[in-house]
Amino acid sequence: YLGRHGAEVRTGTAVERVTPRPDGGYEIATDREERRHDTVVLALDASGLRSLVARSERLGDGPWRERIGRLRTAPPFLVSRLWLDRPVAPDRPGFLGTSGFGTLDNISVLERWEDEAARWAARTGGSVVELHAYAVRPGAARDVEEELLVDQLHRVYPETRAASVVDARHVWHDDCPLFPVGGFTDRPTVRTPDPGLVVAGDLVRTDLPVALMERAATTGFLAADALLERWGVRGRTLWTVPDRGRATVLRTLAGWAGR
Template sequence: MTQQNERGRWRPGRDRMAVWHPVGDGSARVPAPAPRVLVVGGGIAGLAAATGLAERGARVVLAEQHPQLGGRVRSWPVTHGEDRVTMSRGFHAFFRQYYNLRTLLRRVDPTLAGLTRVADYPVAMADGAADSFARVPRTPPVNLLWYALRSPNFGPRALLKADIAASSRMLDLDFPQAFDDFDQLSAAAFLDELNFPPAVRHLALEVFTRSFFADPTEYAAGELLAMFHLYFVGSSEGLLFDVATDDFGTVFWDPLQRHLVGRGVDVRTGVRVEDLRFRAEGGVRAAFDDANGRDLEVDAVVLAADPRSTRRLVAEATGLADDRWRASLATTGNAPRFVVWRLWLDRPVRADRPAFLGTGGFELLDNVSVLERYEAGARRWSTDHGGSVVEVHAYAIDQARSEQSLREALRDELAAVFPETGAATVLADEWLVSDDCPSFRPGERRHRPGVRTPDHRLVLAGDGVRCDLPVALMERAATTGWLAANALLAGWGTRGHDLWSVPMSSRVPALRRLRRLVA
């Protein structure tokens, strides 16, 4: 939803306190001859960067190593017998606070008809406790009070036991300072201080923290607080979200590829950038692994690849002079591996099962989604076969666990939350294990690279890139992609693209004053 505020300025959602981040003045188009830019990576960050540059007249080459665009939000076809279906990296929630991602999607879907609202976001705990966000008011501080007093996992008695002084720190945040203030502390240690009930603690640890595929002891409290701010205490957009109405390629990335090609972008899928050479006389030469073996000469590079590929390309690049910066980037890491398991079952799950269920307190299971509730392709399969397409996720998986033990445990835990699946036959399945997400370990922020680098010809983008706005996950990828395009455009005297964010500070002055009184 987009609206006009009281002064007539467009705003990206319902929150009247959303912050507009305008860019400086500049020309409407890049100067002639138009600079040529290589964007490495066709995920959300690379797509935003390519879009921002192409719309200002830059000549863009977008290189993606997979056959499809979308990065970690891509989808691809799979065949099970006579059935042609799709697979992806799993469920992705398009929150209403994702202003800059939605700006990108509106390039091909102005009304965002490709997104549909999820009615509820229930959470089931292993001990039988449950919670729901469907009725939580959207605006702070009413949402905080409602949840503290009405949630079955909190309530007035638990509120009296909580450490009010420690808890109040969540209500008195300024960004980006809060990232740094809490960077050395782990999310687990921070939540220990709050003395919240175990079920609420699990909600924070295993729903918010594990959204980053991280173990709570290896996840910085500053990032956790940014999540709370983004979704709960800093925004009035609410906790509910939208999901894609069909597979991601069909709904967004295929149309966006056509949009980019129409803007003159040379989109190359299924190719890997092997080497970057920053030449002393200017420009960059990129080498690819494709069959023709031709190098590409460009004026600048947007490195929007996965974290491991980014580290490799920077480490092996020639002509990048700042060894200290490169060494700092090399110390950043990847989150532990995760599992996405999609099951095509011979019978439907119960009609009252939600489209998405968060879980907490289980050994492995982190969430369950029922794809026919929202995805058109899965709905067609379900209608044709009389079954359900169910997907389970497990994050921060121990490297020592075998695939067989993971499968057995996840089937058992799925049956614990959806008992009817215990007797179901798996007609087909897709099993994916990966560890290509960025880590956010305590103390790592100081090493995490920003969009700008010591060489003006190189900018970075992605959800592992340092960003001072309170953004996370897909929104961080989109935001840094726009910022990367803006950084290059500014160097050519060209106006970039405005951005939006939730408020940069806690939005209720009375709560901030209360925090300082009890501190």
């Protein structure tokens, strides 16, 4: 699809710096060459964005660069997906948030809502279970943490103790943005001091009620729309749930109570 529209996808290419040009465009320097582009979308994780902006000394203005420099990454997270040889109890929900079970933050029974897992479970009589731990102690032994996560699954869903693990995948990453208490207003927005430069990703501030991959996708649309305005092209309309209460009287009372 992208190729048919003239796009070029270049994987494994490191961007060294982005430099504004006098003609309003941007010079993108990679580890292979330098090329001019009309506009730029920075869709990076916190450490990548911070590093690239630090190397691109002419991007943005002082306050914007300081804001980017304050971005931090959350502790590592672990996602464990287990294929079990027998099903979990039929009344288990497709998604369960947990608290007080060590590092375990939630359990998903994927065959409840994911087609591929549902087909596998129907064919084998088993279950596909996914476990999330969102903030593992840095430096923790990975094999130990993986075992502890499964132990917590056994506590929450005791019937899984009797199940054999047919296969398992444990994925570790440390690229989630850190959102400190009171830090909302300090996060970068889609628009920047440079009209041709926008930012997208799950670290970007938006007033729409979205988070994680939904925020990444939403800010991607918002970034594209902001750039299309430069050519007088209408972008994509984004629909969302209401971001305020429906009752005017209750909103007024809540406003007075918050003063």
